[in-house]
Amino acid sequence: MNEKEQVTKCALVTGGSRGIGKAICIQLAKDSDYHILINYQSNKQAALDTLEAVKEAGGTGEILQFNVVNNEEVKSTLDNWLEHNKNAIIEVIVNNAGITKDGLFMWMTQDDWNNVINTSLNGFFNVTNHLIQKLLVQKYGRIINMVSLSGLKGTAGQTNYSAAKGAVIGATKALAQEIAKRNITVNAVAPGFIKTDMTGDLDEKELKKMVPANRFGNPEEVAHLVSFLASKKSSYITGEVININGGLYS
Incomplete structure (x- = not known):
């Protein structure tokens, strides 16, 4: 077996322990041969539950603890992992970690503003910026940023979250053109x-009355879309923001 065949190709999902992140990890395990890196911040049990579900889906994976907001922690954890997995390459990055701290802007604290911006926007920077060099050397990669309807149209009571996701949308379009x-x-x-x-x-x-489809979506429906974007089938789609909202645009 030559060296190329021994390479372990990996997909990193930040905030992968619950909700949409968990569904993405499981779907990638079903649809691809990627070794799934499940990032979590504090809920280790939830991350282990996701890992178990990944294995039940026929995939392989492991959990990685770091806070996407902490640049040094992101670097040290990923560098340490890469050091111990010299035959592994990360091909797919799903920037899914995000939080909400909703409230009217006039009452919003600076902490509620900063924490939401830091997690979605700076989290995207910290993880992607640290790994981008390797993707460029490999001349292959998939970066998928989880944003929101709020980032496109703005949502009252979510000025911080709308600002964070809107910024990630802008970054997505610019970075796509660069690479x-x-x-x-x-x-x-x-x-x-x-x-x-x-x-x-x-x-x-x-x-749900606002939604033409007359229902909320399921995490699995989002995960199918992310899995497609993480595959080679999506190679001519870049710089796009794809809505998955049951027809809700305003």
Whole structure:
């Protein structure tokens, strides 16, 4: 067996332990041969549950603990992992980690602003910037940024989250143009109302009336789209923001 055949190709999913992130990890395990790197910040048990589900789906994976906001932690954890896995390459990065701290802007604290911006926007920078050199050398890669309907149209009570996701959308379009010649695509996926912990407090019965499809989406439906964008089948799609929202645009 030559050296090329021994390479372990990996997909890193930040915030991969729950919700949409978990669904993405499981779908990638079903659809690809990628070794799934499940990033989590604090909920180790949830990450282990996701790993178990990945294995049940026929895939392989492991959990990686780091806070995407902490640049030094991101670097040291990923460098340490790469040092111990010299035959591994990360081909797919799914920037999924994100938080909400909703509230009217006039009452918003600086912490609530900074924490949301740091997780979505700086988290994207910290992880992607650290790994981008290797993707460029490999001349292949898939970067998928999880954004939101809020980042496209803005949502009242979510000025911080709308700002964070809107910024990631801009970054997606710019970075896609920089690295397209290296066979690396950069796309964003913008879910609308999806049934997860994050939307658990919302009045689904009332809000689904706004959605032409008349229902909330499931994490698995988002995961199918991400899995397609992570595959070779999507090689001519880059710099795009793909909505998955049941027809809800305004």
